Amino acid sequence: MPKSKYDTIYKDLKRKIESNEYASQELLPSENILIQTYDCSRNTVRRAVSRLVTDGYVQTMQGKGVRNIYQPTPQTAFTLGEIESFRESAIRNGRVPSTKVLVFMEITVNDSLSGKTGFPAGAEAYYIQRLHFLDDMPLIINHNYFRKECTPGLTKEIAENSIYQYLEQDLRMAIVNSRRVMTVEKITEIDEKYLELNSEEYNCMAVVSSYTYNSDGILFEFTQSRHRPDYFRFQDNAVRRSGA
Amino acid sequence: MPKSKYDTIYKDLKRKIESNEYASQELLPSENILIQTYDCSRNTVRRAVSRLVTDGYVQTMQGKGVRNIYQPTPQTAFTLGEIESFRESAIRNGRVPSTKVLVFMEITVNDSLSGKTGFPAGAEAYYIQRLHFLDDMPLIINHNYFRKECTPGLTKEIAENSIYQYLEQDLRMAIVNSRRVMTVEKITEIDEKYLELNSEEYNCMAVVSSYTYNSDGILFEFTQSRHRPDYFRFQDNAVRRSGA
DNA sequence: AAGTATAACATGTTTAAACAAGTTTGCGCG
DNA sequence: CGCGCAAACTTGTTTAAACATGTTATACTT
Numbered sequence: 001m002p003k004s005k006y007d008t009i010y011k012d013l014k015r016k017i018e019s020n021e022y023a024s025q026e027l028l029p030s031e032n033i034l035i036q037t038y039d040c041s042r043n044t045v046r047r048a049v050s051r052l053v054t055d056g057y058v059q060t061m062q063g064k065g066v067r068n069i070y071q072p073t074p075q076t077a078f079t080l081g082e083i084e085s086f087r088e089s090a091i092r093n094g095r096v097p098s099t100k101v102l103v104f105m106e107i108t109v110n111d112s113l114s115g116k117t118g119f120p121a122g123a124e125a126y127y128i129q130r131l132h133f134l135d136d137m138p139l140i141i142n143h144n145y146f147r148k149e150c151t152p153g154l155t156k157e158i159a160e161n162s163i164y165q166y167l168e169q170d171l172r173m174a175i176v177n178s179r180r181v182m183t184v185e186k187i188t189e190i191d192e193k194y195l196e197l198n199s200e201e202y203n204c205m206a207v208v209s210s211y212t213y214n215s216d217g218i219l220f221e222f223t224q225s226r227h228r229p230d231y232f233r234f235q236d237n238a239v240r241r242s243g244a
Numbered sequence: 245m246p247k248s249k250y251d252t253i254y255k256d257l258k259r260k261i262e263s264n265e266y267a268s269q270e271l272l273p274s275e276n277i278l279i280q281t282y283d284c285s286r287n288t289v290r291r292a293v294s295r296l297v298t299d300g301y302v303q304t305m306q307g308k309g310v311r312n313i314y315q316p317t318p319q320t321a322f323t324l325g326e327i328e329s330f331r332e333s334a335i336r337n338g339r340v341p342s343t344k345v346l347v348f349m350e351i352t353v354n355d356s357l358s359g360k361t362g363f364p365a366g367a368e369a370y371y372i373q374r375l376h377f378l379d380d381m382p383l384i385i386n387h388n389y390f391r392k393e394c395t396p397g398l399t400k401e402i403a404e405n406s407i408y409q410y411l412e413q414d415l416r417m418a419i420v421n422s423r424r425v426m427t428v429e430k431i432t433e434i435d436e437k438y439l440e441l442n443s444e445e446y447n448c449m450a451v452v453s454s455y456t457y458n459s460d461g462i463l464f465e466f467t468q469s470r471h472r473p474d475y476f477r478f479q480d481n482a483v484r485r486s487g488a
Numbered sequence: 489a490a491g492t493a494t495a496a497c498a499t500g501t502t503t504a505a506a507c508a509a510g511t512t513t514g515c516g517c518g
Numbered sequence: 519c520g521c522g523c524a525a526a527c528t529t530g531t532t533t534a535a536a537c538a539t540g541t542t543a544t545a546c547t548t
């Protein structure tokens with residue numbers, strides 16, 4: 001639900017680009033045209049376009065115009081720069097997601113775990129281990145740690161569906177910011193068992209560790225996602241700052 | 245060299261956060277204070293702060309303020325969201341970079357290569373294979389393809405130093421936009437040979453494929469970077485759009 | 489016909505102002 | 519003392535205007 005004007009314009013332009021309404025490699029309508037089209041001020045148009053730039057959809061050229069450089073992403077791509085749950089990502093790609101909860105327990109953070117998760121020692125937390133399937137194929141093992149104080153009332157049943165949906169819709173929590181680190185790590189016995197992998201073929205996993213903050217600026221989630229290497233694909237768009 | 249006012253403010257705030265001049269987890273000065281500090285308008289301050297948000301340095305909270313959530317990144321981290329050459333990244337981390345050119349040749353793009361690189365078939369291109377060392381340890385093998393039309397005059401000598409420096413400083417070329425895809429792939433004999441890896445231990449590589457556009461919106465570079473898995477580390481910051 | 493100056497048009501930066509919406513502070517009343 | 523409301527903060531959205539800078543098309547001059 002777009003709540004602001006620039007967000008509406010952003011989504012509309014994005015849709016038009018994705019649906020090829022604006023030809024690839026061609027220029028978008030100029031700011032003046034867009035101002036008339038959407039009946040808004042120049043700043044509002046520019047704000048929408050600048051988001052398309054960071055998304056890698058368009059490229060602005062001073063004096064020339066705004067070029068559509070969008071290229072459709074392959075099905076398996078997870079998008080960086082946005083926080084998206086496994087379920088959301090799967091649905092966006094037209095796949096059928098499912099989840100199996102392997103472990104659900106409540107723990108107290110000790111010193112060792114505090115260093116790994118960033119949670120203060122002594123804090124109460126949920127530890128959840130989940131297996132994510134896409135079209136019945138096991139792809140990801142997630143190790144989630146949620147601070148109990150910030151995410152009360154988590155249950156195994158919620159974990160089987162969407163934790164983020166519970167946090168946002170039921171707890172009215174705003175998830176705001178997530179720092180993610182991607183590494184490659186050796187496969188473990190757990191990985192091998194649940195992902196039905198043969199370590200002769202692949203002895204590594206793609207690992208995404210994420211530290212997520214809520215709208216109070218409190219770190220409430222640490223998650224390690226271990227991805228099957230042959231189905232792992234992350235996409236990113238980088239902009240070189242002028243004069244950097 | 246910051247050319248604009250908001251860029252100056254952005255860099256100054258960034259420096260103050262990195263140097264702990266603003267305490268971690270605390271609020272930055274309010275917009276009104278910053279307006280007085282930098283003698284500028286509110287928009288200009290907000291523009292600077294919004295870049296800190298996308299960098300994951302701060303988090304804004306309506307009605308409350310702007311919280312410093314910066315955490316220093318480990319030495320080996322490459323930063324996403326920015327285009328940075330191997331040399332720049334190494335220097336930023338206080339390491340000594342060096343490069344060995346394994347292959348330097350001029351080629352004509354055939355159909356197969358066109359599909360992989362995104363270059364039009366029949367185009368002239370440079371193909372460069374380079375080995376990157378950090379503190380004398382071989383870490384990355386790069387396979388670069390540059391469109392000759394866009395990057396004339398490349399030589400093996402330039403490739404041994406910094407290609408990006410040549411493109412920006414000598415050719416006065418503006419590198420603007422780069423789409424990157426991260427995957428995990430099986431190790432090849434070339435990887436094993438030059439990176440001195442034992443496939444018993446690691447039989448995978450972290451692979452970053454990037455498609456880079458110049459300021460005319462033309463795709464002029466395709467690069468596949470194959471990273472030693474045990475030294476690979478990419479960092480990203482994601483912001484969840486309100487109402488997404 | 490070629491070259492140059494200029495006008496028209498593109499995006500980039502900055503300021504100012506008004507209103508919206510969320511949070512904290514403090515005052516006053518019961 | 520405690521509750522509630524209002525004032526005084528905070529950031530979020532939108533408009534308007536001016537000037538800067540880069541590109542392209544036009545028209546004029548030679």
